[in-house]
Amino acid sequence: MSVTAAQGFSAAGIAAGIKESGNPDLALVVNNGPRRAAAGVFTSNRVKAAPVRWSEQVLKGGEVTAVVLNSGGANACTGPEGFQDTHATAEKAAEVLTGHSAGEIAVASTGLIGLRLPMDKLLPGIEKAAANLSEHGGEKAAIAIKTTDTVHKTAVVGGEGWTVGGMAKGAGMLAPGLATMLVVLTTDADVDAAGLDTALRDATRTTFDRVDSDGCMSTNDTVLLLASGASGITPEQGEFAEAVRAVCDDLARQLIGDAEGASKxxxxxxxxxxxxxxxxxxxxxxxxxxxxxxxxxxxxxxxxxxxxxxxxxxxxxxxxxxxxxxxxxxxxxxxxxxxxxxxxxxxxxxxxxxxxxxxxxxxxxxxxxxxxxxxxxxxxxxxx
Amino acid sequence: MSVTAAQGFSAAGIAAGIKESGNPDLALVVNNGPRRAAAGVFTSNRVKAAPVRWSEQVLKGGEVTAVVLNSGGANACTGPEGFQDTHATAEKAAEVLTGHSAGEIAVASTGLIGLRLPMDKLLPGIEKAAANLSEHGGEKAAIAIKTTDTVHKTAVVGGEGWTVGGMAKGAGMLAPGLATMLVVLTTDADVDAAGLDTALRDATRTTFDRVDSDGCMSTNDTVLLLASGASGITPEQGEFAEAVRAVCDDLARQLIGDAEGASKxxxxxxxxxxxxxxxxxxxxxxxxxxxxxxxxxxxxxxxxxxxxxxxxxxxxxxxxxxxxxxxxxxxxxxxxxxxxxxxxxxxxxxxxxxxxxxxxxxxxxxxxxxxxxxxxxxxxxxxx
The missing domain is CATH 3.10.20.340 (ArgJ beta chain, C-terminal domain)
Structure with missing residues (x-):
């Protein structure tokens, strides 16, 4: 399920010690190919966290090999040093995954604004996560990105021989322009970056962008869609887009259902x-x-x-x-x-x-x- | 103090039985002249209560003899019947004040939306209020317009030989485009309707319009400024405008200080x-x-x-x-x-x-x- 429901992906979720509670706080999602196409949608808040600014640049290349996600700290409003922390995170992931460059590694963070991340814990955590990568790691990854979420959120929709799956976190600061959320969607359909981008923008426009739990727009919202092409099947674009929309709709509904303090x-x-x-x-x-x-x-x-x-x-x-x-x-x-x-x-x-x-x-x-x-x-x- | 601080005004506040609690719920403010110039500013909500639509018409004439204000019901979203209720209220006030037409009577209401006012109580209440009119009635009028306000709100600023005073109510639904509030300001300065209008718009723009307690804009907001000319003095416009602004600022600050449930x-x-x-x-x-x-x-x-x-x-x-x-x-x-x-x-x-x-x-x-x-x-x- 989750980000490993589709073929060609492995994932891990571990406790790196970023959260003082000792709960899982670091997730790694790796696209093992053969294709590594990707699309992303980010917060429209003009005050953007360092990982958002980093990942926007990465996505311009249309290829993503891996995504590093941490809870326990948003790395927002942390100045040039915060951006260097994100860069170091991507470099570390590229190093442990060997054969890739930091420019193919997306990063997403969630948690309190205005605090530097404990890099002495995060960087070793990436090594640990890489050692734990598994084709069954999707659930653990979904658990590791929780903040005030009471449950982890995953969804899967299957096509004929291909699959779209994903995970989401988000509980407060839910408002359009995306909603304090980190979402990673994966598919083994053989779709190029342009096809992914079209499907993802259409899907978020009527799903995540229409979730407004508390009117507050986050600095960190990130939705990524990665395609491995491992199924060898290229679905008709409309059919594929509908599957992406269905997964987004399911996850968006789960976000509202678990919003902070809500009873309705x-x-x-x-x-x-x-x-x-x-x-x-x-x-x-x-x-x-x-x-x-x-x-x-x-x-x-x-x-x-x-x-x-x-x-x-x-x-x-x-x-x-x-x-x-x-x-x-x-x-x-x-x-x-x-x-x-x-x-x-x-x-x-x-x-x-x-x-x-x-x-x-x-x-x-x-x-x-x-x-x-x-x-x-x-x-x-x-x-x- | 309040609306009777300036010469030429009388006011009353009584319990008409509109509120089930038996608390005061009807205020009457009368301009005894010699001038009866007036200006008004109203909610910018497109869903306007009947008394707002009525009073907007009255103010176009630039003359107001009296204002009838009730708490215990907003008379908003009450259809043509609600508008007829407001009309009947103005007619009744014109009748009991003798020598005036309903077209000179402004009406303001506050309370729950979507309920008809109990006219069998409101109309006799106007007679009772008229019988209680006094040049010292300002405080009672301020008390009668309270809804969830914990205190009544009044302010006075004096010029050389002239005065601007006022009363306000408002506790929730405070947001720009005015703020669930009813405000009546009075002055004995000899200022025409155009001068009042300029001073009032300038004043509300930087006071009531910058109060945003809970982001919710009301259907009933009304701010009226009445001039009796009883002092015989026409102040310099800038000086007069500053006095109006100061009273508005004082009242706006009192509204924020008494907002529903607020601790800060x-x-x-x-x-x-x-x-x-x-x-x-x-x-x-x-x-x-x-x-x-x-x-x-x-x-x-x-x-x-x-x-x-x-x-x-x-x-x-x-x-x-x-x-x-x-x-x-x-x-x-x-x-x-x-x-x-x-x-x-x-x-x-x-x-x-x-x-x-x-x-x-x-x-x-x-x-x-x-x-x-x-x-x-x-x-x-x-x-x-």
């Missing part, structure tokens, strides 16, 4: 929008409304807060034509009171909010979480 | 920005970052979250030139680690965050609150 997963569907952009803008505005997020936590079908969130957008709509359903009950009709709010059952973890803009035929789905006292506790004590 | 008031000053718009955009992004708001609650000087908030904006800056101080300690220098974060003392209610963009000479101050478990509790149980 909120599926916000905006329908009858004039444009898809309008639908996404309205969905995000609803997703980020703290008052609504509190109401959902309290199982209160407070559609007024949905309307006031819609009202802050530039989307095409008339206030007195808006309709809102919560878990299928149209509690707001034509901008005013609709069906009886007491009919709404919000006891379950998934809550569906449908916003009908009555302005067109486009739609979009955004996933969010409720706002809870646990979120506050977890994030006010994180660094202490 | 966060003063975010963005300096050395290329433009004032850049400074405001960056300040708002910091103000709305839930992770940072949690960190401040936990008294954790987590400057990484400040940087990741800055990084989501389009403002001019270079990531490796950013500096951030928390309570005067420059914990981030040149985009990386600066002074020792242990030097930061965050025990007091006011926390100062300074973000230096190193890109110009403009600056702006945005006020925000921390995110607390109390905020979640208060807003998840509000309607139940």
């Amino acid at each position: 997963d909120i599926r916000i569907e905006v329908i009858n929008a004039a444009t898809e952009d309008d639908a996404v803008e309205v969905g995000r505005s609803i997703a980020r409304n703290n008052l609504l997020k509190c109401a959902v936590h309290g199982e209160d079908p407070n559609w007024g807060r949905v309307l006031s969130a819609i009202g802050t957008t530039k989307a095409a709509f008339e206030p007195d034509e808006l309709n809102v359903a919560i878990n299928g009950v149209w509690v707001c009709r034509n901008g005013g009171v609709g069906e009886d709010r007491d009919l709404v059952d919000m006891r379950y973890r998934e809550v569906k909010i449908t916003a009908d803009l009555a302005a067109g035929t486009e739609s979009a789905v955004i996933w969010a979480n409720d706002l809870t006292a646990d979120y506050v506790h977890e994030n006010s004590a994180y660094s202490s | 008031d966060i003063r975010i000053e963005v300096i050395n920005a290329a433009t004032e718009d850049d400074a405001v955009e960056v300040g708002r992004s910091i103000a709305r970052n839930n992770l940072l708001k949690c960190a401040v609650h936990g008294e954790d000087p987590n400057w990484g979250r400040v940087l990741s908030a800055i990084g989501t904006t389009k403002a001019a800056f270079e990531p490796d030139e950013l500096n951030v101080a928390i309570n005067g300690v420059w914990v981030c220098r040149n985009g990386g680690v600066g002074e020792d974060r242990d030097l930061v003392d965050m025990r007091y209610r006011e926390v100062k965050i300074t973000a230096d963009l190193a890109a110009g000479t403009e600056s702006a101050v945005i006020w925000a609150n921390d995110l607390t478990a109390d905020y979640v509790h208060e807003n998840s149980a509000y309607s139940s």
Whole structure:
């Protein structure tokens, strides 16, 4: 499963001692070929962690031999020294994998911002990880990239003779422009870098980019797709892209389901929008409304807060034509009171909010979480 | 004090029975002239409550004789019937004040969205309020507009022979484009509607519009400035505008100090920005970052979250030139680690965050609150 579900990949996850807890904190994913094509999508935050800046450069070559991922430290806002640490990480991986250059090694980090990584632990950890590489190492790699995740996240979709698999981590700072997450996807399909890039961008646009747990955009978000070509099969591009999208969708849903402190997963569907952009803008505005997020936590079908969130957008709509359903009950009709709010059952973890803009035929789905006292506790004590 | 500090005004605050608690819920402010000039600023939310749409029309005439304000119900998203309720409220006030038309009566409401107001209580309440009008009624009026406010808010600034005073309510849903607030300012200065309008827009732009407690924009925000001319003095416009700004600033600071569930008031000053718009955009992004708001609650000087908030904006800056101080300690220098974060003392209610963009000479101050478990509790149980 995970990144070793596809042929041609080995992986490892070990405890290098970066985390004081002694939990696994270093993962290594290696593409054993024959092809080493790759594509990547990174955070759109302008304050980018050192490994993001490094990996963006690596990906320009369209080839990635291995990915080193660490939890326990984001290596963000660490200055030139932090960038040198990432470079040294890639050099070390190239050295232990022999026959490769640092320019083929992607690096991803996650954890606290503003702290240097303990290189005296990380570099020996790479040797240890290399010694533990296995075609069955995918699960261990997925475990090693966890931060506040309560479970590790993996997904696999199979084609005819080829496979797309992947792992993800991410629990807080989930917002579009990607979401404090590290994701590595692998495939044994024989697809070139351009084909991977197209499939990955299409997939992230409607999956990870539509996950908005807490409105906060990370400095470290990285999604990589590596192809080994080991199956010898080149699928039709549409079929391949759909498999990549399905894996991303599965992982994105797992991220929302394990978001820090959340007690509800909120599926916000905006329908009858004039444009898809309008639908996404309205969905995000609803997703980020703290008052609504509190109401959902309290199982209160407070559609007024949905309307006031819609009202802050530039989307095409008339206030007195808006309709809102919560878990299928149209509690707001034509901008005013609709069906009886007491009919709404919000006891379950998934809550569906449908916003009908009555302005067109486009739609979009955004996933969010409720706002809870646990979120506050977890994030006010994180660094202490 | 309050709206009766200036000559020529009377006010009342009574319990009409709109609130089930029996607390005061209806205020009436009357301009006894000789002038009845007025200006208003309203929410920029496109979903506007009925009283906002009504009062916007009234203000177009530049004259306001009286303002009826109720707590206990927002009269937002209540359809044509809700608008008729507002109209009936103005008609009733015009009737009891005799000699005036409904078109001179502004109306403001605050409370839950999506509920009709109990007109059988509100209309008799207007009669009762009119019977209680007094030149010393300002405090009672300020008390009657409270919702979740723990204290009533008033401010007064005196000029030479003239005065500007006011009252405000607002505790949650505080965000720019105004902030779930109702504000009535009065002056006995002899200023025409155009002069009032200029002074009020200038004042709100840098005060109420820079208060961002929880990122949520209300459907009901209303700020009114009424001039009676009773002092017979026409101050120089700059001097008058400064007095209006000072009252607005004082009230805005009181709103932040009493925001729902907050334990900290966060003063975010963005300096050395290329433009004032850049400074405001960056300040708002910091103000709305839930992770940072949690960190401040936990008294954790987590400057990484400040940087990741800055990084989501389009403002001019270079990531490796950013500096951030928390309570005067420059914990981030040149985009990386600066002074020792242990030097930061965050025990007091006011926390100062300074973000230096190193890109110009403009600056702006945005006020925000921390995110607390109390905020979640208060807003998840509000309607139940």
